Amino acid sequence: MVSRSGTCIVVGASSGIGLAVARRLAIAGRKVALLARREGELRAMAATIDDALGRQAAFPYVHDAADAAAAEPLFARIEQDLGPVDELHYVAGVMPEVALDEFDLEKDRLQVQVNLLGCIAWGNAAARRFLARQAGCIVGVTSVAQDRGRIGKPVYHASKAGMDTYLEALRNRLWRHGVRVTTIRPGFVETPMTAGLKLKGAIAADKAAELILRARDKQKAIAYVPWKWRPIMFVIRNVPSFVFRRLSI
Amino acid sequence: MTTTAQPTWRDEDVRGFGMAVGGPAQVLRPTSAEQIAAAFAEVAAQGGSIALRGAGCSYGDAATSKGGRVLDLSAMNRILGFDAETGIATVEPGVTVRDLWRRAIAYGYWPKVVSGTMAVTMGGAAAMNIHGKNNFALGSFGECVESFDLLTPGGEQVHCTRESQPELFHAAISGFGMLGCFTRLQIRTKRVHSGRLRVWGIVARDLAHNLQILEDLRGTADYLVSWVDLHGKGVALGRGLMHRAEQLAPGEDPPGLRYFDPVLQDVPTTLFGVVPKGWLWPGMWGAVHLRQVALVNWLKFQAGAREQRHSPYLQTHGAFHFLLDYVPRWQWMTKPGGLIQFQPFVPFAHGERVLRQIVERCQAAGHVPYLGVLKRHRPDPFLMTHAVDGYSLAMDFAVSTNRRRRDALWRLCQELADLVLDVGGRFYYAKDAVLLQSSFARVHGEATVGRFRELKRRWDPNRLLQTDLSRRLGV
Numbered sequence: 001m002v003s004r005s006g007t008c009i010v011v012g013a014s015s016g017i018g019l020a021v022a023r024r025l026a027i028a029g030r031k032v033a034l035l036a037r038r039e040g041e042l043r044a045m046a047a048t049i050d051d052a053l054g055r056q057a058a059f060p061y062v063h064d065a066a067d068a069a070a071a072e073p074l075f076a077r078i079e080q081d082l083g084p085v086d087e088l089h090y091v092a093g094v095m096p097e098v099a100l101d102e103f104d105l106e107k108d109r110l111q112v113q114v115n116l117l118g119c120i121a122w123g124n125a126a127a128r129r130f131l132a133r134q135a136g137c138i139v140g141v142t143s144v145a146q147d148r149g150r151i152g153k154p155v156y157h158a159s160k161a162g163m164d165t166y167l168e169a170l171r172n173r174l175w176r177h178g179v180r181v182t183t184i185r186p187g188f189v190e191t192p193m194t195a196g197l198k199l200k201g202a203i204a205a206d207k208a209a210e211l212i213l214r215a216r217d218k219q220k221a222i223a224y225v226p227w228k229w230r231p232i233m234f235v236i237r238n239v240p241s242f243v244f245r246r247l248s249i
Numbered sequence: 250m251t252t253t254a255q256p257t258w259r260d261e262d263v264r265g266f267g268m269a270v271g272g273p274a275q276v277l278r279p280t281s282a283e284q285i286a287a288a289f290a291e292v293a294a295q296g297g298s299i300a301l302r303g304a305g306c307s308y309g310d311a312a313t314s315k316g317g318r319v320l321d322l323s324a325m326n327r328i329l330g331f332d333a334e335t336g337i338a339t340v341e342p343g344v345t346v347r348d349l350w351r352r353a354i355a356y357g358y359w360p361k362v363v364s365g366t367m368a369v370t371m372g373g374a375a376a377m378n379i380h381g382k383n384n385f386a387l388g389s390f391g392e393c394v395e396s397f398d399l400l401t402p403g404g405e406q407v408h409c410t411r412e413s414q415p416e417l418f419h420a421a422i423s424g425f426g427m428l429g430c431f432t433r434l435q436i437r438t439k440r441v442h443s444g445r446l447r448v449w450g451i452v453a454r455d456l457a458h459n460l461q462i463l464e465d466l467r468g469t470a471d472y473l474v475s476w477v478d479l480h481g482k483g484v485a486l487g488r489g490l491m492h493r494a495e496q497l498a499p500g501e502d503p504p505g506l507r508y509f510d511p512v513l514q515d516v517p518t519t520l521f522g523v524v525p526k527g528w529l530w531p532g533m534w535g536a537v538h539l540r541q542v543a544l545v546n547w548l549k550f551q552a553g554a555r556e557q558r559h560s561p562y563l564q565t566h567g568a569f570h571f572l573l574d575y576v577p578r579w580q581w582m583t584k585p586g587g588l589i590q591f592q593p594f595v596p597f598a599h600g601e602r603v604l605r606q607i608v609e610r611c612q613a614a615g616h617v618p619y620l621g622v623l624k625r626h627r628p629d630p631f632l633m634t635h636a637v638d639g640y641s642l643a644m645d646f647a648v649s650t651n652r653r654r655r656d657a658l659w660r661l662c663q664e665l666a667d668l669v670l671d672v673g674g675r676f677y678y679a680k681d682a683v684l685l686q687s688s689f690a691r692v693h694g695e696a697t698v699g700r701f702r703e704l705k706r707r708w709d710p711n712r713l714l715q716t717d718l719s720r721r722l723g724v
Contacts, residue, residue: 015355020510027503044333048357048509052442054500190512204512 007031007082009075011065011122012092014041016191017141020209021089023049026057033078033085035063036092065092066113071121075129084133088126089212090119091141095156095193108155115159116166123170130179137180139216140167144187144224147233150249171221183222184212187229255287256280263319266306266580268587269648270682270717271313274300278324282432285320286404289430289713292318293402298715301426303373304345306366308590309682310717311377311425317715320430322372328352329433336438337395342372342431349436350567351511358438359566361393365622366573372431377679378423378631382472382494382570385463385625389636391422392629395435402429402713420704423631425678426716427701427724428708443497444508445563446472450556456487456608460601460640463491463625471495472569477621478550479608479644480543486608489623490553494569502563514567516574526576533582537647542619586648586655589682591618591662593669594626596639603672604642607665611644614661618644632701633693635677643680659683678718686723 008025012018014036025032026049036042039062046058094114096107130136146160171181188199189208215223224230264271279285300314302321326343336358347367362381378391396410409418421428453459459475470493477489536545595603622643626636649655662683670691690698
């Protein structure tokens with residue numbers, strides 16, 4: 001069993017899955033750096049964690065995940081403030097509404113910046129340190145959306161697929177040095193990002209967080225959250241293109 | 250923002266929650282204050298009247314208007330803001346208790362006063378000045394309203410706070426939609442330090458024991474509510490199961506932090522994770538119509554002892570408060586006649602005697618309520634309030650489709666109302682379906698009713714706002 005006592009970083013922690021993960025880490029007694037863009041929300045959420053636990057466990061840092069260059073210095077600052085980090089959760093993600101005939105580079109750029117480049121920036125910052133220490137764990141939340149490029153949100157799928165592949169490469173590089181990299185592919189989860197989508201059978205963000213931390217503990221390489229998405233995505237992945245391009249999913 | 254066209258009036262069957270009263274009406278669902286004002290002007294020009302309606306959770310005729318017009322505000326349901334520093338929400342009138350707590354809990358807040366169902370709207374809650382299981386401690390819903398905008402029948406928007414418009418503030422809240430329509434409200438919520446409450450189930454042997462527990466605990470408990478088995482007779486009369494709940498202090502329940510996720514607060518929609526609860530009401534219908542309610546109540550009372558042994562336990566706020574949402578459409582079990590709820594508020598000094606008389610009288614008359622709920626209350630500053638320093642016993646009666654039996658139930662309730670009014674008790678218009686015009690002044694006192702009628706003349710001289718309730722009471 002890996003000892004877990006260092007500081008955790010959660011990128012994208014002011015709502016949804018990131019917030020739920022941060023709460024669970026704090027409950028488990030960890031010091032958690034909460035990173036998010038919206039300062040008001042971030043501070044309010046950090047305050048509820050400290051208040052409920054009756055001690056300071058949540059440390060808010062305002063950070064825009066689209067600002068990849070800020071990751072390295074902020075990582076250093078967090079270690080300086082809170083001590084060595086041994087766990088990174090990259091949960092930041094954006095999924096703007098995209099019409100079927102819309103090809104908006106600005107929306108696409110933002111998704112690549114937040115979903116992919118941000119993950120690379122934070123992954124690199126963590127990998128460099130964890131490799132040197134021969135310990136640590138990186139959890140990246142991609143999506144079942146990464147398994148196939150679908151008509152609805154092309155760049156969401158592409159950015160998540162890029163992130164997924166990056167994490168796999170990182171895992172292959174670092175595992176032999178004692179650093180664990182776990183890729184989480186959530187299905188439907190009730191979060192502010194998916195509000196209004198009326199997803200049938202969506203699980204609570206807290207449930208997703210529970211499964212994510214369990215996958216981390218089991219040192220899983222790839223975990224579908226919940227597991228039922230693994231067979232579902234197996235089928236979807238194997239639908240031949242001449243069929244898939246006629247489907248509306 | 251896009252402006253939408255004025256919606257149109259539709260013919261619908263508009264009933265109270267209990268389905269026993271109400272009837273066909275023309276319904277309009279506005280989405281803005283401008284649309285409400287336009288509807289007011291339109292109907293006023295025709296010399297008609299309008300009833301204001303939220304989620305339609307009033308058991309009786311407070312939000313119905315047989316053959317008339319009904320303004321259903323449930324589509325005005327935006328939360329306009331939530332201040333994480335103060336816990337004050339700014340809402341439109343159709344925002345429900347559920348909408349509010351889902352927003353608030355993520356920030357570590359919970360509405361100060363919630364009803365037993367989360368379907369209730371903010372506008373309705375303020376108009377009826379609803380209470381919760383903490384009425385004895387925090388007072389009524391009106392006490393957590395910071396301010397509101399009231400659109401009067403004359404088309405005037407009046408911003409009211411306790412200070413700026415003290416008279417209108419205290420009369421529109423509790424004024425059952427007679428003085429104007431809330432178009433925006435500011436509601437104060439309270440800090441909670443866990444997503445859960447510490448809950449005790451306490452078996453009450455009889456009515457005296459039930460009341461004694463309320464008195465013993467009302468200084469320390471945050472919430473107190475007792476389920477009463479009204480089929481209990483003799484030494485078991487008024488027996489039941491008290492639920493006491495307390496909020497947790499910072500650091501007392503670290504895992505409770507997880508329950509700030511709103512999804513974990515919702516009451517489960519399935520039984521044992523598989524059976525949809527929407528399918529349960531036919532079973533309850535069977536219990537009512539095969540006259541097995543006494544048996545169901547007895548079983549529930551017996552189960553109370555087990556709950557007491559396992560107390561205290563931790564329960565989410567949602568699961569503790571919203572018992573009425575556990576079984577969707579439960580009121581259908583009383584179909585086809587529907588149900589009425591009779592909830593007398595009896596002053597402390599006469600509590601035990603009068604409540605005992607009421608239960609005995611029901612049993613003697615053969616109209617035993619299938620559900621009884623006992624609570625402790627305290628007075629509040631609102632003009633048409635129902636709250637007294639004393640007790641209330643909410644009793645749910647299934648209504649028969651047999652005309653004679655239905656009339657006998659109404660007469661019984663009116664007779665019971667006399668008992669209550671004789672000792673200075675009160676009634677609650679979110680529930681009432683039976684009071685007579687002659688009782689209106691006795692509920693509030695001549696002077697209060699006079700003041701209310703004067704305010705009605707001032708703000709609504711043409712009596713645009715009317716409901717079946719207001720006509721029944723001769724407001």
